[in-house]
Amino acid sequence: MSLFKQLEAEGLGFSYEERDIFTNLTFSIQKNQSLLLLGPSGSGKSTLAFCLNKLYPEAVDGILNGSLLFEGKNLDDFNQGELNQKIGIVFQDPESQFCMLTVEEEVAFGLENFNVPRIEMEAKIEAALAMVGLHDEKKSTIHTLSGGQKQKLALACVLALEPEVIILDEPTANLDPQSSTELAETIARLKKERPFTLIVIEHKLDDWVEIIDRCLVLDSNGMILFDGSPRQCFGEFAPFLQKEGIWLPKVVNAGIAAKNAGFYKGERLPLRHHELLAGLENSVAFSIKNNITVSLGEPILEVNGLYARGHLKNINLRIHKGEMTAVVGANGSGKTTLSKCVSGLLPLTQGQIHFLGMPLSKWKEKELFKHLGYVFQNPEHQFITDCVHEEIGFGLEDQAAIPAILEKMGLEKEAAAHPFSLSQGQKRRLSVATMLVHEQDLLILDEPTFGQDANTAHEIMEVLNEKEGSVFMITHDMELVDQYADTVHVLDKGELIFSGTPESLWGNLEIIQQARLKLPFRKRLQNDLVRREIHVAT
Amino acid sequence: MLAKWKLREVIVLSVLAVVFAVVYLLFLQLGTVLFAMFGLIGYDLIFGIWFIVSIIAAYIIRKPGAAFLSETIAAMVEVMIGNAVGPRLIISGMIQGLGAEAVFAATKWKNYSTWVLMAAGMGSSVFSFAWGFYVSGFAALSPGYVTAMFFVRLASGALLAGLLGKYLSEGLAKTGALNSFPLGKEHKRNVTV
Amino acid sequence: MSLHEVNPSIKAFTVVVSILILSVFFDPITPLVTILWSVTVTFLFGRVSFKKWLLLFTPFLFIAVIYVWSTMLFPRLQVGDHIIWQWGILTVTAEGFQRGLSLGLRVLSFATLSIMFTLTTKPTDFLLSLMQQCKLPPKLAYGIMAGYRFLPLIREEFLTLKNAHRVRGVAGARTIPEKIQQLKRYVIPLLAGAIRKAERTALAMESKGFTGAKNRIFYREITVSRIDWIFLFLMIGAVILSAFISWKLGYLQFYNGEL
Ligand SMILES: Nc1ncnc2c1ncn2[C@@H]1O[C@H](COP(=O)(O)OP(=O)(O)OP(=O)(O)O)[C@@H](O)[C@H]1O
Ligand SMILES: Nc1ncnc2c1ncn2[C@@H]1O[C@H](COP(=O)(O)OP(=O)(O)OP(=O)(O)O)[C@@H](O)[C@H]1O
Ligand SMILES: [Mg+2]
Numbered sequence: 001m002s003l004f005k006q007l008e009a010e011g012l013g014f015s016y017e018e019r020d021i022f023t024n025l026t027f028s029i030q031k032n033q034s035l036l037l038l039g040p041s042g043s044g045k046s047t048l049a050f051c052l053n054k055l056y057p058e059a060v061d062g063i064l065n066g067s068l069l070f071e072g073k074n075l076d077d078f079n080q081g082e083l084n085q086k087i088g089i090v091f092q093d094p095e096s097q098f099c100m101l102t103v104e105e106e107v108a109f110g111l112e113n114f115n116v117p118r119i120e121m122e123a124k125i126e127a128a129l130a131m132v133g134l135h136d137e138k139k140s141t142i143h144t145l146s147g148g149q150k151q152k153l154a155l156a157c158v159l160a161l162e163p164e165v166i167i168l169d170e171p172t173a174n175l176d177p178q179s180s181t182e183l184a185e186t187i188a189r190l191k192k193e194r195p196f197t198l199i200v201i202e203h204k205l206d207d208w209v210e211i212i213d214r215c216l217v218l219d220s221n222g223m224i225l226f227d228g229s230p231r232q233c234f235g236e237f238a239p240f241l242q243k244e245g246i247w248l249p250k251v252v253n254a255g256i257a258a259k260n261a262g263f264y265k266g267e268r269l270p271l272r273h274h275e276l277l278a279g280l281e282n283s284v285a286f287s288i289k290n291n292i293t294v295s296l297g298e299p300i301l302e303v304n305g306l307y308a309r310g311h312l313k314n315i316n317l318r319i320h321k322g323e324m325t326a327v328v329g330a331n332g333s334g335k336t337t338l339s340k341c342v343s344g345l346l347p348l349t350q351g352q353i354h355f356l357g358m359p360l361s362k363w364k365e366k367e368l369f370k371h372l373g374y375v376f377q378n379p380e381h382q383f384i385t386d387c388v389h390e391e392i393g394f395g396l397e398d399q400a401a402i403p404a405i406l407e408k409m410g411l412e413k414e415a416a417a418h419p420f421s422l423s424q425g426q427k428r429r430l431s432v433a434t435m436l437v438h439e440q441d442l443l444i445l446d447e448p449t450f451g452q453d454a455n456t457a458h459e460i461m462e463v464l465n466e467k468e469g470s471v472f473m474i475t476h477d478m479e480l481v482d483q484y485a486d487t488v489h490v491l492d493k494g495e496l497i498f499s500g501t502p503e504s505l506w507g508n509l510e511i512i513q514q515a516r517l518k519l520p521f522r523k524r525l526q527n528d529l530v531r532r533e534i535h536v537a538t
Numbered sequence: 539m540l541a542k543w544k545l546r547e548v549i550v551l552s553v554l555a556v557v558f559a560v561v562y563l564l565f566l567q568l569g570t571v572l573f574a575m576f577g578l579i580g581y582d583l584i585f586g587i588w589f590i591v592s593i594i595a596a597y598i599i600r601k602p603g604a605a606f607l608s609e610t611i612a613a614m615v616e617v618m619i620g621n622a623v624g625p626r627l628i629i630s631g632m633i634q635g636l637g638a639e640a641v642f643a644a645t646k647w648k649n650y651s652t653w654v655l656m657a658a659g660m661g662s663s664v665f666s667f668a669w670g671f672y673v674s675g676f677a678a679l680s681p682g683y684v685t686a687m688f689f690v691r692l693a694s695g696a697l698l699a700g701l702l703g704k705y706l707s708e709g710l711a712k713t714g715a716l717n718s719f720p721l722g723k724e725h726k727r728n729v730t731v
Numbered sequence: 732m733s734l735h736e737v738n739p740s741i742k743a744f745t746v747v748v749s750i751l752i753l754s755v756f757f758d759p760i761t762p763l764v765t766i767l768w769s770v771t772v773t774f775l776f777g778r779v780s781f782k783k784w785l786l787l788f789t790p791f792l793f794i795a796v797i798y799v800w801s802t803m804l805f806p807r808l809q810v811g812d813h814i815i816w817q818w819g820i821l822t823v824t825a826e827g828f829q830r831g832l833s834l835g836l837r838v839l840s841f842a843t844l845s846i847m848f849t850l851t852t853k854p855t856d857f858l859l860s861l862m863q864q865c866k867l868p869p870k871l872a873y874g875i876m877a878g879y880r881f882l883p884l885i886r887e888e889f890l891t892l893k894n895a896h897r898v899r900g901v902a903g904a905r906t907i908p909e910k911i912q913q914l915k916r917y918v919i920p921l922l923a924g925a926i927r928k929a930e931r932t933a934l935a936m937e938s939k940g941f942t943g944a945k946n947r948i949f950y951r952e953i954t955v956s957r958i959d960w961i962f963l964f965l966m967i968g969a970v971i972l973s974a975f976i977s978w979k980l981g982y983l984q985f986y987n988g989e990l
C-alpha cells in the first residue's frame with residue numbers, strides 16, 4: 001500500500017448557524033486505506049463525510065474552517081462535479097438520495113454525469129445492480145422499494161462510477177443480517193479487484209473488522225478521541241470507547257466480559273473470532289443465558305388470515321399481554337407492511353384483526369391510538385411539529401417530564417432544533433421517544449434501534465423492556481431478539497414462516513437461511529465452542 | 539440566466555411548481571363549477587390562484603426568472619399530468635409568469651413588500667387577460683361583461699396570488715424549511731432581533 | 732406507426748402550431764373538421780383507451796356548452812342581426828348563435844389536439860426530448876424531473892402526514908368542514924417537507940457529479956426520424972385543409988377579435 005496521503009484535513013471545523021459540530025480535526029488518509037469512522041450518535045460523522053467531498057458547506061448555510069486537501073490540492077480548487085467522481089458517497093438516509101423515477105435510470109444518471117459512452121452504460125448498470133443483488137428490481141420505480149432495497153440501490157449508484165474514494169455512511173443500518181455481511185464482503189472483494197480508499201461510518205462493526213486497517217474515533221464533542229490501528233483501538237482503548245458509548249465488535253465485548261469473569265487467558269483482547277476461541281478456557285460460561293421463560297398473558301391482538309397489498313399472504317399471529325414480540329425477515333419481506341396493517345394504517349385486502357377483543361375496523365381512531373402506539377421505520381414520518389421539545393411534549397399531560405426524556409435520549413442539546421435537522425440517530429431516538437412517553441397496551445416499533453450507538457440503543461431497549469404494555473418490534477438485530485424477545489415471528493416473501501421463542505428459532509437453521517437471518521453472536525460462539533470440545537475429545 | 543442559479547434553487551423551484559401544478563388542476567374543477575354557476579366570469583373569481591406559484595417562488599428565491607420559470611414549469615407539469623388544455627397551457631403559463639416577472643423586474647428584483655407581491659399578482663392578471671382575450675375570443679362577449687371580467691380577475695390576482703402567496707411563504711419560513719433561502723434568513727433575523 | 736413513437740418535442744410543436752393556426756380563424760367548420768380529424772388520428776394511431784380519452788374530454792365538452800350559451804346570452808347585438816328568439820332581456824340572434832358555436836368548437840378543437848398529445852407522451856420522454864432536441868438546459872430539465880418525481884409522492888406524503896397525525900392522536904377528518912380544517916393543517920407541512928426533500932435531492936444529484944453541463948451523453952436517446960416530419964406535415968396540412976373546406980362552404984372568417 002502506498003503511503004501517499006490522499007486526503008489531508010488540517011484544523012478542520014464545521015458549524016451550523018453558530019453551533020460547532022466538530023472543531024480542529026487534523027488527520028490524513030492514505031491511498032487505498034480502509035478507514036472506520038466511529039463516534040457516538042450526533043458527534044458529526046455524517047457532517048464530516050459531507051465536508052470531505054465538498055457537498056458541505058455549499059449545501060447548507062454552515063461554515064467550514066481549516067484546510068482540506070485531496071491529493072495535495074485544496075478542495076476549493078476543484079471545479080464542481082470533478083471531485084464527486086473521485087469521491088463517491090452513500091448517504092445515511094436511504095430516502096433522500098435519489099433523483100430519478102426508476103432504479104435503472106438512477107444508476108444511469110451518475111454515468112451520464114461523467115459522460116460514460118452509451119454503449120458501456122448498459123453493462124455497467126447491470127454489473128452494479130448485480131453486485132448489490134438488485135438485479136430483479138432494475139425496472140421498478142424507486143419509491144416502491146423497501147427501506148433496505150433503497151440503501152442497496154444507493155450503493156449500486158456509487159459502485160457504478162468506480163470512484164477512487166468511497167464513503168459509506170452506515171450502509172447497513174437498514175439491511176437484513178445476511179445482506180449486511182454480504183455488503184461488507186462485496187466491498188472487500190471489490191477492493192481486491194480494484195483498489196480504492198474506503199471510509200466507513202458504522203455502528204455495527206462486526207462485519208467490517210476484517211476489512212478495515214485504521215480507526216478514527218470522534219467523541220461526543222466532535223473531537224478526535226483516537227486515530228490508529230483497529231488492534232489498538234479495540235484493545236487498550238476499548239474502555240474509553242465504551243465510556244463514550246461507542247459499539248465494540250462483539251468479539252471484543254465477549255473478550256472483555258470473559259477477562260472480567262477471569263476465564264480469558266489471551267494476553268491481549270481478541271479482535272478476531274479465532275483469537276477469542278483460542279483465549280477462552282471455560283467454554284460453558286458463554287452458553288448460559290438467564291432467560292426466564294415468561295408465562296404469556298391472554299392475547300390482546302389477534303391476526304387471522306391477513307392478506308394485504310398483494311404482498312402479505314395468509315398471516316396468522318397473536319400478541320399477548322406484556323409480551324415482547326420481535327418480527328424479523330429479509331429486506332422487502334413485508335415487515336413494515338405487516339406492522340402497518342396491524343396498527344390499522346394500511347387496509348387489509350382480506351382477513352380480520354382483533355385488538356382488545358374488538359375488530360380493528362370498529363375502533364374509533366382517537367381511542368385506538370390511545371391504546372396502540374406506532375413508530376415508523378422512517379423517523380421523519382413521525383414528526384408533526386417544528387421543534388424537538390414540542391415534538392415530545394405533543395399530547396403529553398405533564399410537560400415537566402420532557403427534560404428527563406430528552407436527557408435519557410441524549411437530545412438535551414437539540415431541544416430547540418427542528419426534528420428534520422437532527423442526525424439520523426437522533427431522529428430515530430426522537431421518533432421513538434414520542435411514543436415512549438405515553439402508556440399504551442401495545443407499542444409497535446419499526447426498527448427502533450437502527451443507527452444507534454451502544455448507549456442510546458441500550459437506553460431504548462431498557463425503556464421498552466420496563467414498559468407495562470406489550471411490544472411488537474421489527475428489527476434486523478439478532479442480538480436484540482436473543483436478549484429481549486419472548487416471541488419471534490419470521491417473515492419471508494410476505495409469508496409467516498416461523499413463530500416461536502428465539503431459542504427455538506436459533507435451532508432451526510433452514511428458516512434462518514431462508515429468511516436471510518443470522519445466529520446471534522452468543523449462539524455462534526456456543527456452537528464453535530461445542531465444536532471445539534468435540535474436536536478436543538476426538 | 540440559469541448559470542447564476544444553484545441546483546438547489548432550481549429543484550426547490552420545480553418542486554414548488556409541481557406541488558402547485560396539482561393544486562392548479564384541482565382548482566380547475568372548482569373553476570368549472572363556478573363557471574357553470576356564473577358563466578365565464580366564474581373563472582375570474584379564482585383566477586388569481588393560478589398565479590400563486592410565481593409569487594411564492596419569487597418571494598422565497600428572489601432571483602430574476604423565478605416568477606416566470608415557476609409558472610412555466612407548473613404549466614408544463616399540469617400538461618404532463620393531464621390538463622387537456624395541453625401545450626397551449628404552457629404558453630398561458632409563460633405569459634402569466636411574465637406578468638409577475640415584469641413587476642418584480644421593475645423593482646430590479648430588490649423589493650418584495652406586500653404591495654409589490656400584490657402588484658405582481660395583478661401583473662399576471664393583466665397579461666393573462668390580454669392573452670385570454672385573444673385565444674378564447676372574449677371579444678365575442680359584450681364589452682361591459684368583458685370589463686367586469688377584467689376587474690374581477692385583477693382583484694383575484696392581487697388577493698389570491700399576492701396576499702395568499704405571501705401568507706403561505708411566511709408560514710413556510712416559520713417551519714425553518716427555508717433557512718438557506720433569503721426569505722428564511724430574513725425571517726430568522728426578525729425572530730432573533 | 733404509433734403516436735407513442737413520434738418524437739415528443741415535434742409532437743408538442745405540431746400541436747402548438749396547429750392550435751395557433753386554428754386560433755387565426757373563427758368559424759364553426761374549421762374546428763369541426765379538425766376535431767374529426769384529430770380524434771380519428773388519436774384512436775387509429777394512438778392506441779388510447781376510450782375511457783381515458785373521455786375522462787379528459789368531458790370537462791371541455793362541458794365548458795364548450797357553457798361557452799355556447801354564455802355567448803348566446805350576452806351577445807354584442809349588431810345591426811342586421813337576425814333575432815331567432817327573444818325573452819325579456821335575453822335575445823338570441825343567428826349571428827350570436829354562430830359565434831357561440833364557433834367558440835365552443837374552437838375550445839373542443841384545441842382540446843382534442845392536446846389530449847392526443849397528453850395521452851400518447853411519457854413525461855420523462857418529453858423532458859429527455861426537450862433536452863436532446865430543443866437543448867433545454869439539463870439543470871432545468873433535471874430540476875423539473877426531480878420535481879416531477881414528487882408527483883407520486885405528494886399523495887404518499889399526504890397519507891404519511893395523515894398517519895403521523897392519527898398515530899399522534901389527532902383525529903382524522905370525517906365531515907367536510909373537518910376536512911377543510913385538516914387541509915389547512917397540512918398544506919404548510921407538506922410544502923415544508925417537499926422543500927427539504929428538494930434540497931436533499933439537489934445534494935444527492937451533486938454527490939453523483941451533476942453539474943448541469945450542456946454536453947451530456949444520454950442513457951436513453953430520443954431520436955428524430957422521417958415519421959416525425961411526416962406527422963408534422965400531415966397534422967398541419969389537415970388543419971389548413973379544414974380551413975379550406977370551411978372557405979369552400981363559405982363560412983371561413985378570420986378571427987379579428989370580432990370588433
Ligand atoms: N442541517 C442541519 N442543520 C442544523 N444542525 C444539523 C444539521 N444536520 C445535522 N445537524 C447537527 O449536527 C450534529 C451532527 O450531525 P451528524 O449527522 O453529523 O451526526 P452523526 O455523527 O452522523 O450522528 P449519527 O450517528 O446519528 O448519524 C447533530 O447534533 C445534528 O443535530
Ligand atoms: N408504497 C408501496 N407501494 C407498493 N409496493 C410497496 C410499497 N412499499 C413497499 N412495497 C413493496 O412491498 C414489499 C414489502 O415492503 P416492506 O417495506 O414491508 O418490506 P420490509 O420487510 O419492511 O423491508 P425492510 O426491512 O427493507 O424495511 C417490498 O417488495 C416493497 O417493494
Ligand atoms: Mg450520521
Ligand SMILES: [Mg+2]
Pocket residue numbers: 146147335336337377446
Ligand atoms: Mg421496513
